[in-house]
Amino acid sequence: MDIERIEAIIEAVLFTMGESVEADKLAAAIDHDVDTTLKIVHNMMDKYESEDRGIKIIELENAFQMCTKPEFYDNLIKVASQPRKYVLTDVLLEALSIIAYKQPITKMEIEKIRGVSSDFAVNKLVEYGLVKEVGRLDAPGRPMLFGTTENFLRSFGVQSIDDLPVISEDMVEQYKEEAEYELAADSVAAKLDESDEDDNQLTLNI
Amino acid sequence: MDIERIEAIIEAVLFTMGESVEADKLAAAIDHDVDTTLKIVHNMMDKYESEDRGIKIIELENAFQMCTKPEFYDNLIKVASQPRKYVLTDVLLEALSIIAYKQPITKMEIEKIRGVSSDFAVNKLVEYGLVKEVGRLDAPGRPMLFGTTENFLRSFGVQSIDDLPVISEDMVEQYKEEAEYELAADSVAAKLDESDEDDNQLTLNI
């Protein structure tokens, strides 16, 4: 068997196996001993490397594998990558608004405000580059604190987070008044009002 | 980008994907229009075929795929296993050849040609991925129309359905000649021959 044919067989075997192939298997395919096989394959490796080829052969612990030359990954991406659609859903916008106005804030707090788990939403916002980790809260578990990114500011046309439109005190007052109104004559209500201070604090701390 | 690099990219893409890649995707990978891409790939196909390579590129209705050269099969099966997915019985082959030549075709039409119910055969062929529903006939009941798949092309080494072995005029002629020979002196035979003209048309129009 001439050398061209042997090389062709090795090429065919490495191609169809996809994964790594031990030297002795290659030897079996071409009906030669392992030493000769190794010599031939090493020679082929050099050839693939130096020629204008899209693929190359790599050696892994006495086994060989054919693989794509990394320099073509960018071209490959155009064929292999999945088209993705990025959308700011209502859920994401909600989480984003909370982070924007209450930053720095933990996931837990966002959850408390929204009443539902916000893991997914926060992660997506981080992926989109609108939100980032800005530190850790000095509390048990040291939970991450999230805040908006510069990209966020740029995209929403804001100079700095201080420029975010304030939640007017009027509105907060209004919430409080509604509550007070409903509970006005009630002593229980009065107590409630006091004990609710915390909650209000939370909203006032904006 | 020089042609060597373009060819290397196409090699890398076809190798990596393993499955068939449409011409327009290859075109996107090399940043050229489809026509140019087709020319380049066709040229590569010739090169692979003529050079001492273990692999080659096949065309399947405007898509391309890499596979090993059949001549190395005996060496390859020493180390690689060929997954034989299905055995096609004569019944299945018959139904398949009718579908291949007359697509798109309904089950009813297949039955008319074979003279027997072909439900089972068609369903099996669909299960094997050789045949698929390609639409519905605009007729009462809107019956399904069947055609062959890319997998059919691959499994039978056919580039496109236009490339199927032709039902030759010779074959029909041959039947007729046999008839004429035996019935040479018979006037009935001559008439039959004439009136069969239409039939031939039918078979040739496939």
Added chain:
Amino acid sequence: MGINVKLQAFEGPLDLLLHLIDKNKVNIYDIPIVVITEQYMEYVNQMDKTDLNVVSEFLVMAATLLDIKSRMLLPKEVNEDGEEEDPRAELVQKLIEYKLFKHMSLELKDRQLDAERALYKPSTVPPEVEAYKPPVNLEELVGDMTLSKLNSIFQDVLKRKEEKIDPVRSKFGKIEKEEVSMSDRLVHVKSFLMEHRSFSFTQLLMDNHSKVATIVTFLVVLELIKTGFVTVEQEKTFSDIMITVQKNPELIEDIDEE
């Protein structure tokens, strides 16, 4: 007469007829209809009659043959052009077409044997390529969303939170009025859909088993079936419902609860 047709299996009446024509060494264009019909009937009579579907197919052909046989005895019919018609013509045409396809199927078989000698390769996309995500186009993503819209969303969220706190009962702490809104469940279902392509209804309820949650979740699933985001399958009554995602869950819009 009576060439003994072995009881071999034929694919159908046409197959059997071709066999008989071949066996009798007669010409397909000039079938000796009496002989062939006789042998055909002989075969049909010996057939295993258990499969009525198969038998009936053979019987239809038997009727055709008998019809041709009788028409052969009558004076020749004449067509519009004044030419004599052979009663066998239609059958001959069918047999020839069938024979051609049989021939082509053998040709295909050869091709398959050749084609099987080529081996393919599984896809081996490098992880680096697989993991690639196109950069987020923030301008497109943010679209016509503005800061003031974001602000009003925030206020809605706060308002919703206020409303959720029942000022009196929340004081008692222990008594919980369960509020499960469609929107809330949708948010949960949606995030579940993003991470799982296929799952059971029970899995959906892992976070909340209460009766209300179950009902509301079910309503949400019904809504998603309606909008085509999922399909469901249930093997039998009372078995778990399997849900499969059909469309990108990110596109699910909030449910209008009216």
